[in-house]
Amino acid sequence: MIKEMKVLRVIARLNVGGPAKHVSWLSSGLDQKGWENTLVYGEVEENESDMEFFAREMGVRMVKLKSMARSISIKDDLRCLFEIYKLIQKIKPNIVHTHTSKAGFLGRIAAITYNITHQRKIKIIHTFHGHTFQGYFSRPKERLFLLIERILGRFSDKIITISEQQYKEILETYKVGHPANHQIVKLGIDTSFANSLQRNSFRKDFKIAEDQKIFGIVGRIAPIKNHTLFLQSIADFNRIHTSKKTVFVIIGDGEPDLVAGLKKQTHDLGIDNLIFAGNQSNPSYFYGGIDFLVLTSLNEGTPVSILEAFACGIPVVSTNVGGVPDLIINNERGILIPSGDLKGLVNAYESLLVNDNTQIINQAKTYVVQNYSVTALVDSIDKMYRVLLND
Template sequence: MAKILHLHVLPLISGSGLNTFLTARGLKALGHEVDFACAPGGRLESLVRDNGIGFIPIRNLVHPIHPIKDLLALWEIYKILKSGEYDIMHTHNSKGGIIGRLAGRMAGTKTVIHTVHGFAFHEYESWTRRMLFIFLEKIFARLCDALIFISQPLIDTAIRLKIGDPKKYFKVYSGIDIGWFQKGNGGQTRKNHHVMPEEKIIGVVSKLWDGKGLADIIKAFAALAINRNNVRLMMVGEGYLERSLKDAAVDLKIADKVIFTGFQYGIPDFTQAMDIVTVGSYFEGMGRVVLEAMACGKPIVATNVGGIPDLVENNKTGILLEPGDIEGFKRAFEKLLDDEKLARDLGENARRKITRQFSSDFMVEEIAGIYELLRHKGTKGQRH
């Protein structure tokens, strides 16, 4: 068994945060010695500690680029790796990958692995910023023994931009606890939020941050709700955009039809309460909420970005749109609300597509297998 350090940047229960936590928990259950390093504070730290996983705070690890703190964080991680004598350093997030991979090589850690949950560059950024992050990804890809991607489109991007050696690539979907989602109690959630039986819920599960297309969804819902009294919009999550989104709902005269739940641990109960699950993101590594909706048998209206089309087949398991297509979102909502059979068929097709390869148990088994391969046989990737 191996001694492993996982490095995640922010202590948030996000897609990458849950992926890293479930991986660490699963590896610990398999008998590995696992520690979880992250910026301190936040719900992710509590979740890690509550599950008996060793938590190591990296006090200078922050999200924005900060040269002084970044150097201090590098030094912190280097000392942890040297004193801990870890067999494997497994990094997550773009910034975590840059600092962590460098620290791993400086400390002489035997095996260094990076999971690509999404790239820090995207088409909506300036050319200069994109080129900088592509350059950094190329440089630091050389410092690891394997690159794990959570979706095929991320691999396609890496190949196109010549990021790393394709022989070191592995694809492992960001798995979920399928059974947990299928057992969610949506009926009680609807009652708790005073949703009438005849009302339909269009739902969002997301960090309330930029890039998630949340203002687009509010606008599309407002256009939809003008002539419909039996629809509600439920936004599950927290973030710095919450106040502005609430103000937008007031300005659009739909505040009484929009439910802001704040952060919730029991996501399956909320997903099961929804009639349609929607994702308006402008960029996504995979779109974990899409998997969760599929496990619950919900029709999905989502943007055709990142790893989402790897999961959603247009007009078979959901409806795909371009980011920012407010009118398209409105029409898609109308289509599914007016055609209950179509909505039901899309949801059932989505549920059937959720096989064991999308489970957290399978994800952990695949990652453990990659560890063994690298420790004993050298790198032979290309599981994609």
């Protein structure tokens, strides 16, 4: 029998996105199963929206470290490493479970150091929500981060990937960890908001007519999301369809320079049917407004926006990257296009506009309900923790 059930969970920041929701649902759900979770997190970057409120509303026990930031700083990172180490000393968790790359590095180094200095065996787990081995940094940096992950993988009791495709990438392509310490645990999402979609509020606020169709891209604005492809596709679409019965929306925000660059590109391309809606915190509001979801990313884990769109009955077109093909398998639950395929994206818009999408909508709804519940996520992690501690 396990006497103590303490978990120190570490994530770089609680910015808008899937990982912040994931750790909040997970921490809250595991608390109800008898675990004592402490969520350690850092500062969001300037112009990122903070989802700290989401975790607090769920009653999650939280510790914020100002030294924890996404950007690399030797001084702050060393300070953060020391602060996590001191928290481990104070809380004495059975498990340190890290999420996202930066937190995975600092949190695991702190736990490894504690195990060595205290001759204890805290179990160490890391979840890959995505990875930084391609598309984020220069090639030398990517090689360095991959080497670090390979080393840390040797000290991790479990490496969690969130899809079959990601499992193959991390283990087989990038050689991180070994089969015995890998486990696939699918994300869990709360889809209850999809039962109360606000069908007209978003359109009314942004002055979009009822007979206009809306293609929306949801998520933070960052180079890896490749919003440039989205803009190019709108320009090409508009050259073919001049009636302006279709509107495009970017829901999310990012660094001011990136946003300004996209707005300039929008002007240069002569696009007048694109709305920058900024960050929106109420999914019932913005998913209630859009007709189709677009994802143009260069790299992804398992995008929560796709799962949320599935639950809402919104057809999806996405680039074939990361864990996306596990969701939209053989175009059964949406449309997949090759990464960077401008013509394919425009063709997908036309296909979704003219075809009956009932079959893919129904298949997608059934799939997300059966495979991505928060209950299933919490049960899977609870079982994993108990098995590890009983080894």
